[in-house]
């Protein structure tokens with residue numbers, strides 16, 4: 052039978068975030084004996100949070116050196132936990148921290164790794180991983196003979212584990228802090244009122260290059276576009292996505308939407324966010340953009356062109372209309 | 388003045404993203420229908436890595452850039468015709484699959500061996516660049532394993548900017564959750580950097596750079612070693628296209644105000 056290790060790192064407040072709890076659900080569903088491996092400055096809060104999950108063993112690597120995400124220290128901690136647990140399957144959430152380090156750990160263990168798993172199922176006693184290839188264009192189910200097999204699960208694919216807190220007995224795993232030439236100096240974030248990426252938002256609002264193009268009066272209305280979009284984001288608490296054409300324009304310093312960066316880009320060379328709903332505006336809906344909508348369930352689009360990409364089975368509803376006009380009304384209704 | 392860098396950019400080719408892709412499953416595993424006929428491009432994030440490498444090399448005299456590519460030789464040659472016109476680099480080619488279905492563990496072994504074999508490479512000045520994820524496998528695992536095989540434990544992924552400090556240290560911005568960047572300083576090479584979009588626009592084609600590059604690229608392609616990737620122990624139960632094609636309701640001639648009401652009502656639905 053497979054033995055399972057769930058690897059989780061704590062958040063700055065010492066607890067486990069949703070992606071780790073989702074992974075716990077997935078790890079429990081595999082059915083084998085479960086060990087929890089925790090990494091962080093301190094892990095008491097995290098261990099208490101999931102004490103009642105039924106894990107056979109709790110292991111932890113702790114200390115200030117393991118507070119911050121950093122390849123050298125994260126790989127050392129994760130490697131030690133994997134070696135101590137000796138599990139054949141290692142499941143971890145696909146956070147930026149683990150995604151940066153665990154493939155390297157798989158190599159050190161002589162194992163294999165699969166990332167961006169969207170589902171994890173036990174089939175004939177062995178796990179099978181579902182993941183997408185070619186930027187969400189096709190979905191495959193795969194399995195591996197090599198062990199340990201490290202699997203990073205994408206967030207939003209299973210319900211987070213929930214259960215009563217308690218007290219877990221945690222076995223410390225000693226790790227010599229590896230020498231590193233890297234110092235983490237901080238986090239650069241947009242100012243709170245410019246924060247436009249909200250991974251947990253119910254709605255993704257996508258702005259395309261049309262917002263910056265000449266309109267029916269022959270003029271560009273970038274300032275109004277900015278006001279309408281920001282007004283909507285604030286009122287709806289939506290997350291902002293952009294097409295490549297729009298974010299590239301912003302990057303080239305043209306008079307466009309100042310809050311748009313490459314981080315907002317959705318699609319082939321952008322992100323593939325998960326939201327229950329998405330509203331596309333002034334975006335043509337070309338395939339390299341729409342592959343980024345794979346995990347957006349309900350989709351609507353506003354475009355002047357009745358023959359744009361969204362019309363061809365990519366959106367549930369296409370409103371053939373002027374997005375400026377529609378969004379003015381939408382904002383008024385949301386304010387009311 | 389900074390000490391020169393030796394930058395090995397790992398990057399291969401992928402089908403042009405405007406193409407429709409269809410999987411086929413054969414006896415040796417999955418592949419793409421008409422894979423060898425599909426027009427290919429340099430993997431986009433690896434392309435950003437190459438342009439950033441060239442920029443860093445240009446601003447640090449004495450630096451050098453290699454592009455290390457595992458792909459079918461004939462397709463590599465086609466793509467190099469364009470890529471060679473962008474920035475100066477030397478090609479290290481390996482003749483093997485560029486498929487998304489090849490395993491990153493074995494791919495990394497091939498790439499690391501190719502980098503280690505670069506004549507005269509100064510490993511203490513080495514920066515291994517690449518895209519943080521490919522547009523084919525999209526795993527973000529190859530570079531980490533290349534770094535491990537080369538003994539490099541200073542690694543960064545989702546990099547959008549590198550700034551060389553007065554003391555030669557590298558300040559690196561990596562993408563993290565919620566549209567933010569983690570900032571780190573790596574005191575010195577060697578290091579592995581998996582690039583996201585970076586800061587630079589795609590360079591214009593420069594036929595002179597193209598001609599200079601091609602003189603070394605053609606012999607490099609001729610030397611390309613056959614590099615099979617057997618996918619040991621990996622099996623695919625299925626590969627399929629998403630079923631869902633939506634029945635799009637196209638709404639024409641509805642007043643903007645009414646559309647707005649419909650959208651607001653839809654947003655409020657659970």
Ligand SMILES: Cc1cc2nc3c(=O)[nH]c(=O)nc-3n(C[C@H](O)[C@H](O)[C@H](O)COP(=O)(O)OP(=O)(O)OC[C@H]3O[C@@H](n4cnc5c(N)ncnc54)[C@H](O)[C@@H]3O)c2cc1C
Pocket residue numbers: 258259260261262264266293294295296297316317318319320321322332333334335336337338339340341353354355356359372373374375404405431
């Ligand atoms: C290698 C590669 C990678 C790529 N990666 C990505 C990616 O990650 N993401 C991405 O988005 N694209 C990507 N693309 C580009 C993609 O193919 C398209 O070029 C891009 O998505 C077009 O952006 P757009 O729809 O905003 O702009 P446009 O094609 O210019 O469309 C603008 C739209 O706005 C509409 N419009 C104008 N005014 C109004 C108005 N008042 N009201 C309503 N509608 C209006 C127009 O009808 C038009 O449909 C990639 C391309 C390549 C080659």
